[in-house]
Amino acid sequence: MSIDRRQFLAGSVALLASPALAADRAELCRGALIDWHRLVLELVRHTATYSPPVASRAFAYVGIIAHECHVGLVPGPVTLAGQVHGLEPLPAPAPGLDPAAVLDAALGKAMVDFFGNTGPSGQGAMQAMARKLAGEIDRDLAPEIAAASRAHGLAIADHVWAWSQSDGGAVVENLGFPYDYTFGEDPSDWVPTSDIRIQQAPLLPNWGTNRTFAMPEAAACTVPAHPAFSTEPGTAFYEAAREVYDVSKTLTDEQKIIARFWSDDPMLSPTPPGHWVSIILQIAERDRLPAERTAAALAVNGIAVADAFIACWREKYIYNLIRPVTYIKRHIDPKWETLLITPPFPEYPSGHSVQSGAAEVALTAIFGENFAFEDATHEDDGLPVRRFANFREAAEEAAISRLYGGIHYRFACDEGLVQGRCIGAHAARLRTFA
Amino acid sequence: MRGAIAVLCSVALPALADPAVPAFIDETATSGLSTVYEGDWDYMVGGGVASFDCSGDGFPELFLSGGAGPSALYLNRSTPGGPLSFAKTEALTMDAVLGAYPLDIDSDGVMDLVVLRQGPNRLLRGLGDCKFGDATEAWGFDGGDAWSTAFAAIWEKGRDWPTIAIGNYIDRAAEDFPWGSCTDNWLHRPEGRSFAPPIPLTPSFCALSMLFTDWNRSGQWALRVSNDREYYKGGQEQLWHLDPGQPPRLYTEAEGWKRLRIWGMGIAAADVNRDGYQDYFLTSMADNKLQFLKDPASGKPDYADLAFKSGVTAHRPYTGDDLRPSTAWHPQFADVNNDGRLDIFVAKGNVAKMPDFAERDPNNLLLGTADGPFVEAGDRAGVASMGIGRGAQVVDLNLDGLLDIVVVNRWTPAEVWRQTGESAGNWVQVRLAQDGTNRDAIGALVEIRRGEAIERHEIASGGGHVSGSVGWLHFGLGEATSAEMRVIWPDGSEDPWLTLPAGSFQILRPGKPAEAWSPG
Numbered sequence: 001m002s003i004d005r006r007q008f009l010a011g012s013v014a015l016l017a018s019p020a021l022a023a024d025r026a027e028l029c030r031g032a033l034i035d036w037h038r039l040v041l042e043l044v045r046h047t048a049t050y051s052p053p054v055a056s057r058a059f060a061y062v063g064i065i066a067h068e069c070h071v072g073l074v075p076g077p078v079t080l081a082g083q084v085h086g087l088e089p090l091p092a093p094a095p096g097l098d099p100a101a102v103l104d105a106a107l108g109k110a111m112v113d114f115f116g117n118t119g120p121s122g123q124g125a126m127q128a129m130a131r132k133l134a135g136e137i138d139r140d141l142a143p144e145i146a147a148a149s150r151a152h153g154l155a156i157a158d159h160v161w162a163w164s165q166s167d168g169g170a171v172v173e174n175l176g177f178p179y180d181y182t183f184g185e186d187p188s189d190w191v192p193t194s195d196i197r198i199q200q201a202p203l204l205p206n207w208g209t210n211r212t213f214a215m216p217e218a219a220a221c222t223v224p225a226h227p228a229f230s231t232e233p234g235t236a237f238y239e240a241a242r243e244v245y246d247v248s249k250t251l252t253d254e255q256k257i258i259a260r261f262w263s264d265d266p267m268l269s270p271t272p273p274g275h276w277v278s279i280i281l282q283i284a285e286r287d288r289l290p291a292e293r294t295a296a297a298l299a300v301n302g303i304a305v306a307d308a309f310i311a312c313w314r315e316k317y318i319y320n321l322i323r324p325v326t327y328i329k330r331h332i333d334p335k336w337e338t339l340l341i342t343p344p345f346p347e348y349p350s351g352h353s354v355q356s357g358a359a360e361v362a363l364t365a366i367f368g369e370n371f372a373f374e375d376a377t378h379e380d381d382g383l384p385v386r387r388f389a390n391f392r393e394a395a396e397e398a399a400i401s402r403l404y405g406g407i408h409y410r411f412a413c414d415e416g417l418v419q420g421r422c423i424g425a426h427a428a429r430l431r432t433f434a
Numbered sequence: 435m436r437g438a439i440a441v442l443c444s445v446a447l448p449a450l451a452d453p454a455v456p457a458f459i460d461e462t463a464t465s466g467l468s469t470v471y472e473g474d475w476d477y478m479v480g481g482g483v484a485s486f487d488c489s490g491d492g493f494p495e496l497f498l499s500g501g502a503g504p505s506a507l508y509l510n511r512s513t514p515g516g517p518l519s520f521a522k523t524e525a526l527t528m529d530a531v532l533g534a535y536p537l538d539i540d541s542d543g544v545m546d547l548v549v550l551r552q553g554p555n556r557l558l559r560g561l562g563d564c565k566f567g568d569a570t571e572a573w574g575f576d577g578g579d580a581w582s583t584a585f586a587a588i589w590e591k592g593r594d595w596p597t598i599a600i601g602n603y604i605d606r607a608a609e610d611f612p613w614g615s616c617t618d619n620w621l622h623r624p625e626g627r628s629f630a631p632p633i634p635l636t637p638s639f640c641a642l643s644m645l646f647t648d649w650n651r652s653g654q655w656a657l658r659v660s661n662d663r664e665y666y667k668g669g670q671e672q673l674w675h676l677d678p679g680q681p682p683r684l685y686t687e688a689e690g691w692k693r694l695r696i697w698g699m700g701i702a703a704a705d706v707n708r709d710g711y712q713d714y715f716l717t718s719m720a721d722n723k724l725q726f727l728k729d730p731a732s733g734k735p736d737y738a739d740l741a742f743k744s745g746v747t748a749h750r751p752y753t754g755d756d757l758r759p760s761t762a763w764h765p766q767f768a769d770v771n772n773d774g775r776l777d778i779f780v781a782k783g784n785v786a787k788m789p790d791f792a793e794r795d796p797n798n799l800l801l802g803t804a805d806g807p808f809v810e811a812g813d814r815a816g817v818a819s820m821g822i823g824r825g826a827q828v829v830d831l832n833l834d835g836l837l838d839i840v841v842v843n844r845w846t847p848a849e850v851w852r853q854t855g856e857s858a859g860n861w862v863q864v865r866l867a868q869d870g871t872n873r874d875a876i877g878a879l880v881e882i883r884r885g886e887a888i889e890r891h892e893i894a895s896g897g898g899h900v901s902g903s904v905g906w907l908h909f910g911l912g913e914a915t916s917a918e919m920r921v922i923w924p925d926g927s928e929d930p931w932l933t934l935p936a937g938s939f940q941i942l943r944p945g946k947p948a949e950a951w952s953p954g
Contacts, residue, residue, distance in 0.1 A: 042611075042613050045613070046613065046664060047790065048719070048720075048759070048788075048790040048791070049790050116789070117788070117789040117790050118788075119664070119785055119786070119788045120475050120478055120785060120786040120787070120788070121475070121609075121612050121613070121664070121665075124475060124609050124610065124612075125610060125611055125612070128609070128610035128611070129610070132610075174757065174758065174759075175720075175759065175790060179757065195739060195740075195741070195742035195743065196720070196721045196742070196747075196749075197720075197721050197741075197742055197747035197749040197750075198720050198721060198749050198750070198759060267663065268663060268695055380614055380667040380668060381667050381668040382667075382668035
């Protein structure tokens with residue numbers, strides 16, 4: 001689902017038209033969850049710090065906040081405290097609080113906390129969303145209930161925010177690119193792939209040391225060594241690069257669409273982790289999922305994907321592998337150009353593949369095998385809706401898209417999916433409902 | 435890549451010698467300029483300055499946009515080589531002005547002004563003696579009701595009335611959710627001696643700069659549009675065909691146009707590598723772009739970005755203690771130090787309070803060199819203001835042959851710097867004048883011989899960041915004591931090569947000898 005203005009306004013009108021009777025409180029809660037997350041996807045796109053790893057972290061915390069807002073207020077949800085690393089028990093709700101007001105206050109605070117560095121348009125949008133939702137949600141609430149509910153929501157957001165500050169990823173300078181960096185000198189080592197000055201050092205080289213959420217540690221799921229680097233034709237490595245080159249010369253229109261559909265470039269899309277959030281929101285709307293179910297899915301998926309970026313980044317900087325664009329220009333065709341822009345960090349494994357494998361396992365655990373869905377994430381950007389029979393199919397397409405784009409060797413896609421599924425299994429084991 | 439890039443690669447070698455750094459003194463306090471570009475969210479872009487002579491003395495006046503505050507026209511009271519001095523008038527005190535461009539629309543020899551606004555744009559007809567009257571309706575111009583942020587104009591072949599392109603930004607009513615709300619750009623073509631209803635240039639992607647350019651030397655002007663990726667969806671930089679009598683149409687990937695998505699804020703064009711084709715500097719956030727046509731013979735508008743190799747990414751402050759990425763607005767090529775090499779000035783400033791980007795973001799003065807990349811000299815030259823810059827003009831305000839600089843700032847007064855001291859080289863300034871339509875010869879080409887090479891200048895109306903000039907065209911000459919120059923007029927007629935003495939002002943008319951002119 002693309003977060004366009006038309007849909008935003010349509011959603012707003014729908015909420016305004018809803019009679020705020022007690023029976024509709026759940027609908028208000030559902031609407032607030034969707035609307036705030038629509039805004040999150042937009043803020044990620046328009047806040048320069050939010051490269052994919054940084055975005056994955058924010059999605060995880062916002063998802064956890066949304067989930068914890070329901071704990072103790074509606075039947076079923078159980079806390080993630082004690083299940084994810086470092087999360088202490090959250091404030092317990094007093095009886096009689098309104099879940100919609102709790103959720104709205106918590107997510108509004110989370111926006112300010114996690115997206116305080118967005119630009120003037122993002123700041124204005126956050127304030128406008130807060131005004132709109134508060135007006136709708138509090139309209140038929142007793143003032144003391146509204147106030148107590150909002151206080152509880154703020155307490156949950158504050159609790160999670162405080163927890164987040166110690167994970168190693170709270171401070172991102174220079175958009176994530178280190179001011180100083182020592183490059184490897186081996187012919188297999190990564191080197192910058194663009195002439196963008198700020199990208200002459202790789203993105204977030206220490207991200208792999210961040211605290212994980214559900215997996216025991218970043219090293220709990222690793223990738224095997226890639227084929228031995230070689231420039232000799234006939235070797236596995238050369239042939240892997242040759243495949244990237246050959247595929248680029250014979251791309252079908254469908255393969256080009258697939259490459260662009262999953263490209264999810266930062267600052268031009270909700271990023272790869274946001275793409276999976278978008279999928280969840282589309283399912284939630286299609287199936288009219290209760291807010292607590294959607295929130296749990298956002299939390300678990302967010303955790304899986306955030307862990308995926310941590311573990312993947314650990315591997316990337318262990319292997320520090322040269323990108324296809326560099327290898328091919330050096331050894332096959334100096335004039336070669338990729339379909340997509342190569343991201344500014346080492347190649348192995350493929351980040352898209354790792355995070356998609358993790359999302360696949362997490363979402364399959366929640367929604368089941370052979371759960372079909374449509375994905376209109378990039379409809380506003382001119383890319384068609386794609387249809388998937390299940391999450392595995394989507395994840396595999398996301399992975400192979402990087403080969404089509406000239407970004408990754410096939411082995412980085414394949415092994416990335418395997419690593420991601422390992423990571424996703426840890427998240428899938430989290431208990432979110434009694 | 436062929437010759438065009440090969441020449442530039444030679445430019446990218448280490449510098450053999452630093453270029454001469456021009457010296458500027460800040461005369462803001464004594465100049466008489468006092469306009470502030472004011473306003474909140476709906477004035478976060480814009481803030482332009484127009485430079486043109488409306489008094490007939492040859493000295494350029496300045497029109498400064500005031501955003502939510504009043505704009506103002508300042509009469510130039512400077513003397514040749516003297517301190518910069520301006521007298522504020524009440525002639526053009528308008529509200530909601532984002533920028534303006536001078537253009538003699540009705541070709542009566544008196545400069546008119548196109549004013550871009552939050553709300554209806556206005557065409558102001560010059561009445562002489564720096565008086566203006568609103569001719570918007572009389573000229574059939576639909577000013578619309580948008581957030582207008584870009585402009586370009588050209589006389590299409592055979593027309594005696596200009597074609598004007600207006601770029602528009604986001605829907606200003608969409609403050610709560612502005613993303614994806616880019617409004618249509620417009621193409622105002624002539625209908626006799628007035629304007630036809632505007633043609634929407636759809637798709638539109640929140641344009642912040644436009645420029646007509648004959649990118650392939652076909653004699654057919656095309657429209658480049660630089661767009662702000664912050665707000666569009668599915669957008670990119672654009673190049674429009676503008677074939678006579680045909681609807682505008684976009685260049686496509688099949689024609690060689692490559693998708694580029696930046697925070698496009700300003701376009702400047704010049705023949706940097708002296709291959710006869712225009713090169714383009716595009717401002718953005720963090721890295722800026724310097725584009726060179728890869729292969730002119732291919733006929734494809736496929737450009738290489740050589741900003742990094744040319745030392746002009748200007749991606750973060752080069753002085754001060756703020757290392758966050760920069761935000762660049764108005765770019766302009768000019769030979770600021772008169773050494774015969776083109777330099778680049780860039781006005782810088784945070785959008786508002788974007789913590790990911792530098793809040794103390796100095797303007798750039800990137801000096802061209804003979805043998806290496808450009809060299810940053812803004813701080814040494816004295817123009818590294820930390821004001822929140824937007825539009826600007828690099829123009830000789832006191833007609834001494836040394837270029838001066840004026841920058842419009844958000845929330846603080848515009849700044850002006852006078853260049854002083856010894857010039858590093860000689861100069862010549864020319865003004866194009868022709869009878870009939872298009873008096874200022876917009877769309878002409880001026881060629882100047884630089885040793886074995888010829889540097890080709892397109893005389894355009896548009897580009898930059900909501901800022902433009904009509905008037906003296908300045909050329910640095912280095913040690914040369916004369917300039918070899920010729921004009922190709924908008925109708926395609928080619929004048930013979932002229933030898934113009936250094937240190938002079940010359941008026942050039944089609945088929946006639948150069949006419950010397952002196953200020954004062």
